[in-house]
Amino acid sequence: MTEANKVAQTAFDAADMEDLTRHLLGLEPDLPLGQQYGVKAEAALTMTGLFSGGVGNRGETRWDGFNAITEYLDYYRGYGNSIVTVGETSEFDTSKVTESRIANSWFGAGASQGEGLRQRAWGLLQLPKKQLAKALEPKVKAS
Numbered sequence: 595m596t597e598a599n600k601v602a603q604t605a606f607d608a609a610d611m612e613d614l615t616r617h618l619l620g621l622e623p624d625l626p627l628g629q630q631y632g633v634k635a636e637a638a639l640t641m642t643g644l645f646s647g648g649v650g651n652r653g654e655t656r657w658d659g660f661n662a663i664t665e666y667l668d669y670y671r672g673y674g675n676s677i678v679t680v681g682e683t684s685e686f687d688t689s690k691v692t693e694s695r696i697a698n699s700w701f702g703a704g705a706s707q708g709e710g711l712r713q714r715a716w717g718l719l720q721l722p723k724k725q726l727a728k729a730l731e732p733k734v735k736a737s
Contacts, residue, residue, distance in 0.1 A: 601719050602657035611645040611659050613730040614718065618663070618711050623732035641666045656719040663715045 615638050621630050627638040644662035646653025651661050718729055
């Protein structure tokens, strides 16, 4: 509870959230979020949007950042196998959406154990400001 309260009371802004998102998703440091490769662009834009527009978020604290990542993992990620095609019509199979959400949250990138995004984000968001800034610095690629 003490850790959660500290995270909830620590200021965090949109630039911080973008840095955290870039780090967690392994994004290219020189490309804008919307120009990242593959599904990473959509994931990054969704996560950063949820920081200020997610359920209960105001985009002001580290808790808002953690909530954004959690909401993304639990409600937005992993629906690729949930689309069913019947004839010429494609639609979401709601039971498959639910299965995807649960599987992703429990066993996929959302898992709270190991190297899941949720656990990595929680660990980072508990760091003191200077350590967090250092951890989120873009990695320089060797030429």
